[in-house]
Amino acid sequence: MDLSREIAAKVEQSFANQAMMTTFGARLTRLAHGMVEIEAPILEQCTQQHGFGHAALTFGLGDSAAGYAALSVMPPEAEVLTSEMKIHLLSPAHGDLLRATGKVVKPGRRLVIVQAEVHAISGDLTTQIALMTGTMVPVFPK
Amino acid sequence: MDLSREIAAKVEQSFANQAMMTTFGARLTRLAHGMVEIEAPILEQCTQQHGFGHAALTFGLGDSAAGYAALSVMPPEAEVLTSEMKIHLLSPAHGDLLRATGKVVKPGRRLVIVQAEVHAISGDLTTQIALMTGTMVPVFPK
Amino acid sequence: MDLSREIAAKVEQSFANQAMMTTFGARLTRLAHGMVEIEAPILEQCTQQHGFGHAALTFGLGDSAAGYAALSVMPPEAEVLTSEMKIHLLSPAHGDLLRATGKVVKPGRRLVIVQAEVHAISGDLTTQIALMTGTMVPVFPK
Amino acid sequence: MDLSREIAAKVEQSFANQAMMTTFGARLTRLAHGMVEIEAPILEQCTQQHGFGHAALTFGLGDSAAGYAALSVMPPEAEVLTSEMKIHLLSPAHGDLLRATGKVVKPGRRLVIVQAEVHAISGDLTTQIALMTGTMVPVFPK
Numbered sequence: 001m002d003l004s005r006e007i008a009a010k011v012e013q014s015f016a017n018q019a020m021m022t023t024f025g026a027r028l029t030r031l032a033h034g035m036v037e038i039e040a041p042i043l044e045q046c047t048q049q050h051g052f053g054h055a056a057l058t059f060g061l062g063d064s065a066a067g068y069a070a071l072s073v074m075p076p077e078a079e080v081l082t083s084e085m086k087i088h089l090l091s092p093a094h095g096d097l098l099r100a101t102g103k104v105v106k107p108g109r110r111l112v113i114v115q116a117e118v119h120a121i122s123g124d125l126t127t128q129i130a131l132m133t134g135t136m137v138p139v140f141p142k
Numbered sequence: 143m144d145l146s147r148e149i150a151a152k153v154e155q156s157f158a159n160q161a162m163m164t165t166f167g168a169r170l171t172r173l174a175h176g177m178v179e180i181e182a183p184i185l186e187q188c189t190q191q192h193g194f195g196h197a198a199l200t201f202g203l204g205d206s207a208a209g210y211a212a213l214s215v216m217p218p219e220a221e222v223l224t225s226e227m228k229i230h231l232l233s234p235a236h237g238d239l240l241r242a243t244g245k246v247v248k249p250g251r252r253l254v255i256v257q258a259e260v261h262a263i264s265g266d267l268t269t270q271i272a273l274m275t276g277t278m279v280p281v282f283p284k
Numbered sequence: 285m286d287l288s289r290e291i292a293a294k295v296e297q298s299f300a301n302q303a304m305m306t307t308f309g310a311r312l313t314r315l316a317h318g319m320v321e322i323e324a325p326i327l328e329q330c331t332q333q334h335g336f337g338h339a340a341l342t343f344g345l346g347d348s349a350a351g352y353a354a355l356s357v358m359p360p361e362a363e364v365l366t367s368e369m370k371i372h373l374l375s376p377a378h379g380d381l382l383r384a385t386g387k388v389v390k391p392g393r394r395l396v397i398v399q400a401e402v403h404a405i406s407g408d409l410t411t412q413i414a415l416m417t418g419t420m421v422p423v424f425p426k
Numbered sequence: 427m428d429l430s431r432e433i434a435a436k437v438e439q440s441f442a443n444q445a446m447m448t449t450f451g452a453r454l455t456r457l458a459h460g461m462v463e464i465e466a467p468i469l470e471q472c473t474q475q476h477g478f479g480h481a482a483l484t485f486g487l488g489d490s491a492a493g494y495a496a497l498s499v500m501p502p503e504a505e506v507l508t509s510e511m512k513i514h515l516l517s518p519a520h521g522d523l524l525r526a527t528g529k530v531v532k533p534g535r536r537l538v539i540v541q542a543e544v545h546a547i548s549g550d551l552t553t554q555i556a557l558m559t560g561t562m563v564p565v566f567p568k
Contacts, residue, residue: 020187046165047161059198060196089224131539225561228417230417301475329449331444331446340450368514373510
C-alpha cells in the first residue's frame, strides 16, 4: 500500500534530521505502509577492529528502518520512540552495501511491535547479517 | 581485580582499531577483570532527529563495553564477537557525557553472558538511559 | 517500602487465580513496593527431558514475579500484561527450590520496564539460573 | 526435507521425556529438517488469572518447538540447550488450540539461532499470539 504524501514527507523530513544517518551515509530507499528500507555503504569511519561494519551501524540502520515502518502506520501527528530492541548478529557486516528492512509485526496506539532484517550486498551476493525484533512507542502531541 | 598488562594492552589496541569509536569520540575510561567503562560526548554527528544522542550511539557504547568486559576474562589469544544483544532505552540520551559500563554476568569458553548500563551525565545529574543484556561468543585462533 | 493493604490483597488475589502457579506449586513469598518474590519446588510434572526444571517453569516464575513487581507500583485499579520478555538461562534448574525475584527498573503509566532473577537453592547453595528483562503494559479499566 | 528416521526418533523420544509437555497436554505434530510444530489445548491447569493460557505455556511450547527445530539440523549425537529466548506476546492465548512453529534461522556447531511463532486457533480463526527469537547451544557427548 502506498503511503499518503503527508506521511511520506514526515518520514523523509525526520530521516533528513538524523545527523547519525548522514554520518552513516544512509539513504531512505523504500517507503510503504508498514515497511521501510534504508541502505548505507560501510564507510571506513563506521568500522570495527577487523574492518567490518560496526554493530552500532547495523543496529542503527535496522532500528531506524523499524521505527519508520512503525511511523508509517501511525496518524500523521504521532512520533515514535524505540523502547527496546533485540538484535541477533548473524554474519560480519562486509560488502558494498547494507540494506535494512523494517516491518510492522503488530500495530497499536500504545505499542507497535516491529521486526527488521539487515542484509549485506556484495555484487550478486546477498547475506542476512542481522535479525531484530523490538517495541516502538507512539508519542502524541499534548 | 586488576587486569594483566597483556590483556589490558590487547583491549586498548582493539579499541583504538575501532574507527566507529573514534567517530563517536569515545574513550576507554576503566578496565578491570570483568568490567569495562567507555565514555563519549554526544557529538552533533551522532544525534537523532530531536538532537538527542542516537540509539546507535548508546547501543554501540554499551555493546563495546560489554564486549571488552567479556574479553577481559578470556585467555589472551581469544577474541569475542557479539552474538545477540537486547537494549532497553529508558530515557533520552542528552547531557555532557554518556558512560557505558559493561559487566560479565556469566563467563564461559563457549558463551559469555554480559550486561551493560548506559548513563547520561549532566553536571551533577546522572540518569540511566539504557539497560542491555547479551551474548558474546569467544573466538580462538585455529 | 511496604505495600498498601489494598495493593497487597490485589496481588495475592491475582496470584491465587493463576491456575498455572498452582500447577507449579508456587507461593508468593515476598511482596514490597517494586519487588516481588515467588518460590516453587521443582515438581516432577514440570521437568524437562533430563529431569531438571523446564524452561517454561523458570520463565513462568520470573515473568510472574516481574509482573507483580510492576503491579505493586501501579494505582489500585490497574492491571498489567507482559508485552515482551527476554530470558537468559544460565544454569540447569535443579535443587530443592526455585526463587524468582522481580524488580521494577523503570515505572511508567504506559510501560513498566522490569527485571527478574531466578535462583535455584539446594541446601546452603544458591545458584542464579536465569536473568530476565522485559516490558509490562499497564491496563486501566475503561 | 524429511528427517532421517534416527533424528526423528531422537526428537520424539526427547519430547516424550519432557514431563512439562505432558502437563501441557502437548503433542509433536510436525517434524521436518529445521522446522518443528507442537500443538496443545489450553488446559485449565495452565491458565492465568483471566482464564487465558499462561505466558509460561506459550513460552514453553515455542521454546520447545524452536529447540527441536535446532536439534533436527544437528548430528544425531548432539543435544541442544536454550541459552536465551525473547518472546513478544501479541494477543491473549485463548481458543481451541495453540500451535507453536519453530524454525532455524541460522545453524551452526556452536550456536543455532532460532525463531518461533505461536498461533491460537479457534474454529476457522488463527491469531498469532507470540513471536520468539533465541539462541540454542549444541552440546556434544565428551
